[in-house]
Amino acid sequence: MARKSRRIRVAAFGGPERLTLVEEPEPEPALGEVRVRSLAVGVGYPDLLIREGTYPGGPTPPFTPGYDLVGTVDKLGAGVAGFAPGETVAAITVFGGYADLVCVPAEHLAPVPAGVDPAEAVCLALNYITAYQMLVRVAHARPGARVLVHGAAGGVGSAALEVARPARLAAYGTATGAGLDVVANLGAAPIDYQSEHVTARVRELTGGDGVDIVLDGIGGATSLRSYRALAPRGQLILYGHYSTLVAGRRSTTRLAAFYAAGALALAANALPGGRRVRTYRSAITRDLHPDWYRHDLSVLFRLHADGHLHPIVAARLPLTQARQAHELLAGGEVHGKIVLMP
Numbered sequence: 001m002a003r004k005s006r007r008i009r010v011a012a013f014g015g016p017e018r019l020t021l022v023e024e025p026e027p028e029p030a031l032g033e034v035r036v037r038s039l040a041v042g043v044g045y046p047d048l049l050i051r052e053g054t055y056p057g058g059p060t061p062p063f064t065p066g067y068d069l070v071g072t073v074d075k076l077g078a079g080v081a082g083f084a085p086g087e088t089v090a091a092i093t094v095f096g097g098y099a100d101l102v103c104v105p106a107e108h109l110a111p112v113p114a115g116v117d118p119a120e121a122v123c124l125a126l127n128y129i130t131a132y133q134m135l136v137r138v139a140h141a142r143p144g145a146r147v148l149v150h151g152a153a154g155g156v157g158s159a160a161l162e163v164a165r166p167a168r169l170a171a172y173g174t175a176t177g178a179g180l181d182v183v184a185n186l187g188a189a190p191i192d193y194q195s196e197h198v199t200a201r202v203r204e205l206t207g208g209d210g211v212d213i214v215l216d217g218i219g220g221a222t223s224l225r226s227y228r229a230l231a232p233r234g235q236l237i238l239y240g241h242y243s244t245l246v247a248g249r250r251s252t253t254r255l256a257a258f259y260a261a262g263a264l265a266l267a268a269n270a271l272p273g274g275r276r277v278r279t280y281r282s283a284i285t286r287d288l289h290p291d292w293y294r295h296d297l298s299v300l301f302r303l304h305a306d307g308h309l310h311p312i313v314a315a316r317l318p319l320t321q322a323r324q325a326h327e328l329l330a331g332g333e334v335h336g337k338i339v340l341m342p
């Protein structure tokens with residue numbers, strides 16, 4: 001009888017109740033693919049957007065969510081060389097990761113050094129890569145640059161504060177409640193996005209100048225505040241659609257506001273003052289620059305080994321609790337990253 005493996009399946013766009021566990025025959029790697037046995041699978045906001053159907057270019061049901069994973073090489077497809085069974089690897093998959101076994105194109109895999117906790121490694125595989133590539137590859141941040149990070153106690157946000165520290169950037173992070181302590185502990189100046197006027201506070205903290213870089217994964221009204229927080233020749237990087245969901249569910253009003261504000265922010269590229277508004281997507285960067293992922297992840301693992309990075313694993317849950325993981329993330333106040341450990 002064919003051996004079975006488990007995966008989470010979404011049969012139709014909708015809420016966390018759409019995540020159901022199915023058992024199927026083990027998938028076979030196709031030409032150029034490697035079958036990976038999952039050790040740690042990231043749960044991040046993009047997974048909620050994909051589940052709700054608001055993620056641009058996301059899959060249509062039925063599909064398995066799962067944007068990023070760390071696992072061991074299990075079986076090589078035809079034409080694959082350079083991987084040994086048992087070797088630990090990481091990948092950005094965009095979807096498909098919530099499973100025991102995942103078939104991944106070999107060119108998307110990057111090695112994970114022996115001995116690294118898989119849950120911490122998967123934080124590096126997406127959140128730290130996103131933060132690092134925005135700061136280094138897109139913004140070309142120099143020591144001393146001032147950077148405002150929104151959602152700074154969350155998955156990507158906390159990673160950005162950690163990457164900023166060894167790069168000697170001056171960081172400011174928006175959060176609320178207990179997240180403000182998380183931001184302060186990561187060496188940044190906390191700003192309460194609920195009780196403070198974020199732009200005015202940024203101006204106050206920077207002696208009226210504004211910041212050189214803003215990382216904005218929230219969008220909508222936040223993008224306009226982000227632009228106003230920029231110093232002349234500052235750069236705003238838009239990288240997420242967080243504000244299109246309310247309590248983790250799709251909001252048509254918020255979607256409209258998101259695209260209107262995004263268009264306005266991008267149109268500001270035509271204004272004088274040299275401020276720049278750009279967008280960033282890790283999966284697009286992976287496809288445009290296939291060598292960057294391996295290189296940048298090796299830089300991050302080196303920083304991790306040297307004690308500069310301490311990924312915050314908010315919760316480790318079994319694959320069977322994918323639904324609870326989504327509910328937890330939608331509820332807010334998750335600091336760091338939730339990880340499924342199949």
Ligand SMILES: NC(=O)c1ccc[n+]([C@@H]2O[C@H](COP(=O)([O-])OP(=O)(O)OC[C@H]3O[C@@H](n4cnc5c(N)ncnc54)[C@H](OP(=O)(O)O)[C@@H]3O)[C@@H](O)[C@H]2O)c1
Nearest residue numbers: 044045046151154155156217239240241242281282332333
């Ligand atoms: N471009 C890419 O390649 C890429 C990769 C990964 C993620 N993303 C995007 O990045 C964003 C964050 O993802 P994530 O996984 O890090 O999510 P997350 O862990 O849920 O973090 C988001 C954080 O934002 C905070 N927040 C909510 N509303 C805010 C507001 N108005 N102002 C400032 N902060 C606010 C939340 O804090 P509280 O709930 O505690 O208030 C939470 O800590 C999402 O839009 C995601 O799609 C993009």
